[in-house]
Amino acid sequence: MVSKIAKRKAEASGSSSKFSETFSASWNAYYKQVSGNLHLRLIDSFLVVLVAAGIVQFLFACIIGDSFPLNAFLAGFCACVGQFVLLVSLRMQWVEPFPGVSRDRAFVEFVGGSLVLHFLSLHFVN
Amino acid sequence: MLGLLIALVQLIAFTQAKSSSGSRSLVIFDQRLIYLDDYSVFLGSLKERSFELDYAPVTNDSTPVELFDGEARRYDNLIVFPIKSRHFNKQLSAEKLLNFYNEGGEIMAITTPDGVADNVRVFLNQLGIFPSPKNYQLRDYFQDNSELVLHLPASKVLNEHVVPKNDGEIVYQGSAALLGDSDLIIPVLQAPRTSYSEDGQKQGGKWTIGSQGYLAASFQTLKNTRLSWVGSVDLFSDKNSDSNKHFVQELTKWTFKEKSVVEVVCSNHAHSNGLDYSDVPYKIKDEVVYNISLREWEGEKWVPFVADDIQFELRMVDPYYRITLTPIGDSSFTFQTYTTSKFNLPDHHGIFTFVVDYKRSGLSFFTDKDVKAIRHLANDEYPRSWVITNSWVYLTAIYSVIFTWVIFVALFVGVKKSANVPIEKKTN
Numbered sequence: 001m002v003s004k005i006a007k008r009k010a011e012a013s014g015s016s017s018k019f020s021e022t023f024s025a026s027w028n029a030y031y032k033q034v035s036g037n038l039h040l041r042l043i044d045s046f047l048v049v050l051v052a053a054g055i056v057q058f059l060f061a062c063i064i065g066d067s068f069p070l071n072a073f074l075a076g077f078c079a080c081v082g083q084f085v086l087l088v089s090l091r092m093q094w095v096e097p098f099p100g101v102s103r104d105r106a107f108v109e110f111v112g113g114s115l116v117l118h119f120l121s122l123h124f125v126n
Numbered sequence: 127m128l129g130l131l132i133a134l135v136q137l138i139a140f141t142q143a144k145s146s147s148g149s150r151s152l153v154i155f156d157q158r159l160i161y162l163d164d165y166s167v168f169l170g171s172l173k174e175r176s177f178e179l180d181y182a183p184v185t186n187d188s189t190p191v192e193l194f195d196g197e198a199r200r201y202d203n204l205i206v207f208p209i210k211s212r213h214f215n216k217q218l219s220a221e222k223l224l225n226f227y228n229e230g231g232e233i234m235a236i237t238t239p240d241g242v243a244d245n246v247r248v249f250l251n252q253l254g255i256f257p258s259p260k261n262y263q264l265r266d267y268f269q270d271n272s273e274l275v276l277h278l279p280a281s282k283v284l285n286e287h288v289v290p291k292n293d294g295e296i297v298y299q300g301s302a303a304l305l306g307d308s309d310l311i312i313p314v315l316q317a318p319r320t321s322y323s324e325d326g327q328k329q330g331g332k333w334t335i336g337s338q339g340y341l342a343a344s345f346q347t348l349k350n351t352r353l354s355w356v357g358s359v360d361l362f363s364d365k366n367s368d369s370n371k372h373f374v375q376e377l378t379k380w381t382f383k384e385k386s387v388v389e390v391v392c393s394n395h396a397h398s399n400g401l402d403y404s405d406v407p408y409k410i411k412d413e414v415v416y417n418i419s420l421r422e423w424e425g426e427k428w429v430p431f432v433a434d435d436i437q438f439e440l441r442m443v444d445p446y447y448r449i450t451l452t453p454i455g456d457s458s459f460t461f462q463t464y465t466t467s468k469f470n471l472p473d474h475h476g477i478f479t480f481v482v483d484y485k486r487s488g489l490s491f492f493t494d495k496d497v498k499a500i501r502h503l504a505n506d507e508y509p510r511s512w513v514i515t516n517s518w519v520y521l522t523a524i525y526s527v528i529f530t531w532v533i534f535v536a537l538f539v540g541v542k543k544s545a546n547v548p549i550e551k552k553t554n
Contacts, residue, residue: 038541046534053523060519069517076520079527111535118528125511125524 033095043091047084054080075125082117086110144175146423147232147383148202154182154191154218155207159241160359167367168374175384175425177203184211191218193226201226203382205234208241208359220248233353234381236362239263239301239326253345254306255355258323258333264302264341264357266321275299276321278341280373284313287386287488288344289376296373297366300358302339312487314354314377315342342377350490354381380488384425387490391461393418395480395496398468408500409507412471418451418482418494421461430462435486438466441479446472451482475502 034040057076061067093106151172155162162169162181172179180201182191193200204226223245227233235246237257247257258264265273278296283289296315302323305311317323317339325331333339342361345353354377356362361370379385396402398413408414416438420431432453440447451464471478480496511517 039538042534042537042541046530049530050527053526057520057523064516066516069511069514069520072511072514072517072520076523079524083527083531107538114531118524118531121524125517125521126508 039094040091043087043094047087047091050080050084050087054084072125075121078124079117079121082121083114086113086117144425145177145202145382145384146387147230149177150180150201151177151203151205151382152180152182152191152193152201153205153207154184154209156209156211156214156241157183157185159210159238160207164363164365167364167371168362168378171371171375172378175379177382184209184214184217186211186213190216193218193222193231194229199226199229199231201231203232203234205236206243206246207236208238209243209246210241211243214243215245218245220245220252223249224252227347227351227353230349230351232351232382234378235353235355236359237301237355237357238359241359242301250303250355253353254308254311255303255343255345256305257303257355257357258301261326262301262323262331262333263326264298264300264317264321264323264334264339266318268318268320276318276341278315278318283315283373285344285488287486288312288314288380289373292372294369294372297360297369298341298358299360300341300356302334302341302357303343303355304334304338305340305343308345309487310345310347312344312346313340314344315340317341344377344380344488346488346490348491350383350387352381352383354378379425383423383490385423386488387423388431388484388492389421389423389428389490390482390492390494391419391421393480393482393494393496395498403498408471408498410471410473410475410500410502412500413468414471415468416449416466416480417454417463419461419463420492428460430458430460432462436464436482436484439479439481439483440472441481442474442476446474446478471500475500 034044054077057073057080061073067073087110090106090110093101094103097103097106153162153169169179184191193204204223223233227249235250237243237246239258239261242257242260247259250257263274264276266276267273269276276298278298280289280294280296281291283291298315302317302321305313316337317334319336321339322335323333323339325333341358342354342356344355356377360366362374367374376385393416394402395414395416397406397408398415418436418438420436421428422431434450436451438447438449438451439445447469449466449469451466454463454465476499478498478500480498482492482494484493485491511521
């Protein structure tokens, strides 16, 4: 019995150590990818800002318990989500450009898409 | 202008007749049963009320009774006394009677145990009034003098609008009828609990027992054509006129539309600020007022119609509003105006009907309808986002995203050249 429990404990500690190992490994990989690259750092910090803005709006709507200007909420929330999606696609192409699409072109496309997004959300909010 | 028109209509009504529908009347009677001299009080009071009476005696060889001249009615009112003659069926069929009634002719039908013509019975049956067949006599052994002559308190009359209650008594000798379930039937006089109607010749045949029988009943179609049936001719005779005069007079007045005739003078609805639909069409949640003016014919003149149960409905399939109307203070001499007071249209656009549908047993029915569209808000009539405080949060979010994005793009372009070199080195 005792040996069994000890085994389980060992397994548990093993799995937790495995998790921290995996986490630190991925963190290291991420750090390595980002460390020398200012563009990726910029993109990632913008992503964090967008997530924070989205969460704030969602919590606000939940707390007041009313979705009354629903169009305004959708416009605000979708602006964050849409910008996030556009930014992620820019990041993917920045790390490894798609065949036949240069980084510069990806950036220009990102700017165009974002302008369309801003235009739409400003009009949707009325 | 409206007042003048009403005055003119009144003047015409005054000179023509006291009935609001018409005064040409036909009295059909059987010479073998009825001596008109016995009913001089009844017929005299009709003449006094400016009815023009024509008489059509029914005998064995009389020609068909013509109620129509081409397609137009020859008479406005028809009084059918009890008729024994078998030829009457051919002279005036039940279909013709029904046709006359359909075309707006008022009918007063009187039957007795020995004077129930088949055509009249068939016609009444179609309305849901089932008078007892030939030889059935109403009896009540709890009466003082004779079991055949009933003395009924006049306060027991069932409908105030047809015959107002009074203190006297009604002397009745005749037959009873069963009534159907129709809402258009107006029971007027009910048989006493101790009475029954029995076949005078055969033993055991019963038509009504106790209060299931009715002695007088009225009927009003949805087109406000009126009919009354009474199961006794003695009710109208001179010998009983002292006690029955009130009942007979009120019943004939009702039947020939001399009273309880309600009419819509005018109705209108408008925005609460006075502008009407043609100025500014209605949109959802607008504040509006509905008014309707009503009058009642009471034999000599139009008087304001007074009631506290008139309801207005705003309908689109279902009523969105059902408002009990209240009278507006200044009542003119000829009509009373009722109002819903201000109310807000529903938050629902569509084709709505402004209706007052008033159907009360004994009063003439009226329906006043007006169909109007209620539009939704136009795209520029909604509140703008910056007016709504809730949306300030979302607006801030959008503008902050745009602002951050501008800075991001500027920085991204700015760092491009300095950062490009190490990336290329790395990938190499």
